[in-house]
Amino acid sequence: AQSVSQHNHHVILSEAASLELGCNYSYGGTVNLFWYVQYPGQHLQLLLKYFSGDPLVKGIKGFEAEFIKSKFSFNLRKPSVQWSDTAEYFCAVKASNTGKLIFGQGTTLQVKP
Amino acid sequence: SAVISQKPSRDICQRGTSLTIQCQVDSQVTMMFWYRQQPGQSLTLIATANQGSEATYESGFVIDKFPISRPNLTFSTLTVSNLSPEDSSIYLCSARGGGVAGELFFGEGSRLTVL
Numbered sequence: 362a363q364s365v366s367q368h369n370h371h372v373i374l375s376e377a378a379s380l381e382l383g384c385n386y387s388y389g390g391t392v393n394l395f396w397y398v399q400y401p402g403q404h405l406q407l408l409l410k411y412f413s414g415d416p417l418v419k420g421i422k423g424f425e426a427e428f429i430k431s432k433f434s435f436n437l438r439k440p441s442v443q444w445s446d447t448a449e450y451f452c453a454v455k456a457s458n459t460g461k462l463i464f465g466q467g468t469t470l471q472v473k474p
Numbered sequence: 475s476a477v478i479s480q481k482p483s484r485d486i487c488q489r490g491t492s493l494t495i496q497c498q499v500d501s502q503v504t505m506m507f508w509y510r511q512q513p514g515q516s517l518t519l520i521a522t523a524n525q526g527s528e529a530t531y532e533s534g535f536v537i538d539k540f541p542i543s544r545p546n547l548t549f550s551t552l553t554v555s556n557l558s559p560e561d562s563s564i565y566l567c568s569a570r571g572g573g574v575a576g577e578l579f580f581g582e583g584s585r586l587t588v589l
Contacts, residue, residue, distance in 0.1 A: 405580040
């Protein structure tokens with residue numbers, strides 16, 4: 362069965378600091394990978410996704426993620442965070458044969474002004 | 475993209491009653507799913523809502539507790555039956571469009587509080 366693990370549960374950064382959130386998945390077949398963000402009081406929004414091709418994916422708001430197949434990882438990065446990036450971040454994996462999206466536990470990011 | 479509307483957005487229910495949540499998508503979608511997000515937790519997939527047939531439930535979720543309907547390609551309902559305080563959660567409807575992208579879109583969720 363697929364599973365997704367996010368290593369950081371709660372991250373606190375100062376503005377302008379660099380961000381990297383870890384995400385590992387377990388599934389041996391072809392996967393599609395996603396990062397979603399949930400700002401306080403809002404619904405889930407897609408940050409970026411990987412389906413195929415260049416393993417370095419760029420998303421909205423300056424976020425990017427790198428798919429490393431050999432490590433089963435899809436870490437999220439941003440060179441310089443802003444206070445407005447304070448939110449919950451979810452990594453998710455969709456196995457191509459089931460179409461189901463499985464989420465990691467989520468990481469709460471708090472950016473201090 | 476797909477816009478998903480859920481009703482109600484929030485409700486407070488008494489123990490032992492049931493709540494039905496409606497999900498309307500503004501375009502025909504291939505797949506619809508129902509998730510639960512318990513307080514402070516991630517999203518857990520409840521079931522895949524299949525058009526014209528019984529839903530496919532994930533481990534730990536059963537039809538008697540979470541009956542689901544999907545009469546057409548744009549609408550689905552989730553009922554949470556025989557409510558207990560442990561059912562207090564946000565329930566989210568999601569839908570996946572066709573094509574290679576296959577992005578999953580989410581509704582704003584229905585926040586249920588059981589007293």
